[in-house]
Amino acid sequence: MDRPIRVLVAKPGLDGHDRGAKVIARALRDAGMEVIYTGLRQTPEQIVSAAIQEDVDVVAMSILSGAHNHLFPKVVELMKEEGADDVLIIGGGVIPDDDIPGLKEAGVAELFTPGTPTTDVIDFIKTNLKR
């Protein structure tokens, strides 16, 4: 592919710990991707609107507050409503193993928990792009 992969890196919910999101943003940039960073406290609606306008290939979200079960599926649902189901949606943060199957079923392609090397995220994106 001769065009850069475009990724929206978003922090849904209210938690302000953006170290992970920023580290991922830098790592994806260094892997040659165009990263659109949205900043803190994004509602699912804001994230989806940004993803549509930016025509991204991937939406990557990070949550540390425990609100993932509410917010991740909401983003997937809204993306589907917009007809944007060709966008890969992934999540990261403090996410208990128990919650992962449910989130995957809801349409989050993969979940990355603490300690995941950024290279794993990059590889996952490259092999699972939908377009």
Place this chain on the structure above:
Amino acid sequence: MFDKEKLDQMQNSRKNWEENTLGKALSKFPERQEEFQTGSGDEIQRLYSPEDIKDIDYNQDIGYPGQYPFTRGAQPTMYRGRLWTMRMYAGFATAEESNKRYKYLIEQGSKGLSVAFDLPTQIGYDSDHSLSAGEVGKVGVAIDSLADMEILFDGIPLDKVSTSMTINAPASVLLAMYIAVAEKQGVSSDKLRGTIQNDILKEYIARGTYIFPTEPSMRLITDIFEYCSKDVPLWNTISISGYHIREAGSTAAQEVGFTLADGIAYVEAAIKAGLDVDSFAPRLSFFFNAHNDLLEEVSKYRAARRLWAKIMKERFGAKKEASMRLKFHTQTGGSTLTAQQPDNNIVRVAIQTLAAVLGGTQSLHTNSKDEALALPTEDSVRIALRTQQIVAYESGVTNTVDPLAGSYYIEAKTKQIEEEAMKYIEKIDEVGGAPRAIDVGYIQQEIMDAAYNYQREVESNQRIVVGMNKFKTEEEPPADLLKVDPAVEELQKNKLIELRAKRDNEAVSQKLEALRKACEGDENVMPYILDAVRAYGTLGEICGVMREVFGEYQQSVRI
């Protein structure tokens, strides 16, 4: 520290050692690495000797505990007099459940309470706000009004405990609620002891739970300083926090430099607001992180104490010794915990506990082993508390004051961190002070550079994290994690409906209008907030009025 002749002798014997003993050893057994680094990535020498501390003057730079420049500790007898306060940060779900946890902790020997609030509370939204969806009661207790606060401290006499509240942007409101609960218990505000975090600058830098722009935020802080200096004199009005700066990925020296730069900004704001430095400075307190590099961390605390003492004395002309004495709370480093083999975290926390104690902390929260996975269970919180108790009662490090002083390495490292931190402060002064440096993203970018560096070192195995990138094992996911009942959100919402039906809504509107006027003018807003709280105005309503007057902060985008 040594006379010339002694130094010459030492240099000669060192040369001799290097040529003969060391040289021989190295040629047979080369060292494991070409270069060794501290936890913060600073190069570290093979050996430290008197030469490394020859420029240090004992009386001037190290001195005695409880005395300027406080390098050796804030009090003269330290833990021989009184152990540090074992203060476990806790709070989740509803006020009822948190209240139970506090009573349990007090039974287990905890001496002070430390309240964790959920994110909507920290950002000034009620539980029924649309942005609160999914967040209510998750990372702490949900407090919407005085009614919740009454339940939170039910059966806990507020003149007997000291309470630390991790609250920043709406600190004035939560403090007002605490004062109002005390009133109901018949405890006057001059008996209240505790701390509010109230450190907005590090929210902009690292923690992200800000509400208002810098200017009105600084005003709220100085209003609290002024109000408390008269009405709540035993209260620590701010906990200037390096903890989150370190969690965001900074080095040890950056933690000290950026935190003290924030401290300088608060002192300047208060002086500008007309307060006398010695009237509020003794109530300033600090909050630092404890990471795994034991000796670097001990040096860090010592450096912070010395540097702050000098700043208060030389830069601000403080007269009281209490204004120059840096007291601090410590929390073990959440970001050092691994989700892999979580039991190993107990060991990390033990090392970090030692660091904080050898560094002379005034209070300590120890993290639980499961915090990289979820909120801690009661069992894991108990182990974390026991870790402190073992260090306190069994390790022996509490029996003498500042036992590591005089170590060539510790003293050299203390000095190096102090100097490096001072360089950051000078740089921030050049930019125009901490608020400006945050506004242009300088501080955030420095921290991110360090964080990204660290990440790359871990991923390239230059830096070993046991269980994560080395010594890995197949493991079953841990079973007994704490889950917050999602019904909490509904429960809080119903409580709000009830409250709004029961209270005198006319009175609430009046108090909120009075608060609005005060915000628009330049009176101290604390009495108005207290009035609104007493009338059962909700946190969201009170912060809502302030949002309308003050506007909201926009974060800097430097990544």
Place this chain on the structure above:
Amino acid sequence: MKLAERLLDGDRRACARLISMVENNDKEAIEIIKELYKHTGNAHVIGITGPPGGGKSTLTDKLAKALRKENKKVGIIAVDPTSPFTGGSILGDRVRMSDLALDSGVFIRSMGTRGHLGGLSKATQGAVKVLDIFGCDYIFIETVGVGQSEVDIVKTADTVVLIMVPGLGDDIQAIKAGTMEIGDIFAVNKSDLFGAPKTATEIKMMLDMNPNMERKPPVLQVIATKNEGMDNLVDEIKKHMSYMQEANKLQKRRESNAKTEIIKLAEEEIISLILRKNETMGLLDDIAKGVAMREIDPYSARDKILDSIKDITI
């Protein structure tokens, strides 16, 4: 429905996809723009430029909000640098425009420069056309803002707002670097900072030194974060447009910009033809070898290369 129709219809996904296609040099996108070019020219294109840390995104955010009150449709293109080493980039301008994300009358697009110098990306002009067809009344282009050689923007915008901030220490240098000519309006942002009036005065003095100026650009003091002075700035932006229209300057400026654009497009096409030809025939490699070995001079080589592509139809 076809992409072209959807775009005309104001479909956001179609707009977004077309901008991507333009960025990726997609032939279909160019065909669509050709087809719909008659629908462009209605938007007022405004360049927002100035040094880093000047508050360009916040200012753009506030301007967009002011125009939304008049129910105008607003497009925003925010350009950030692409790393020359990895080809990646972090585009962070949306952070300052968070609450515009939910406004259906605003379309924000972040672009990496992707190797292009001059403050914009190669595809920025194409993206402006897409947003124009999409129906935007105002299109803001926020440049990279490295503080120098932000020259592209003049050739793309109808109005250029040059942002300065007091106390960055580089205001005078920016003036020296010759960026003064590009500003149609000067906005001294963060005017609550010490030194703002001085910066404004300095700019006015500099402008006074230019005797050939037909219109003296206004110098405003604003505080974007507090939304102070924004209505003034919007007025000045509109006034500049009226002035251009009345003095018949708009037509001239757009003509001149079109000329630059045509030359640039032609240049790109010629280069791409040469490279494509080289891919199949290896002609460029051969001639380059010849030039290096002093068998042929570069001028004759040029003639030979141009000759080789003259029969190709585009």
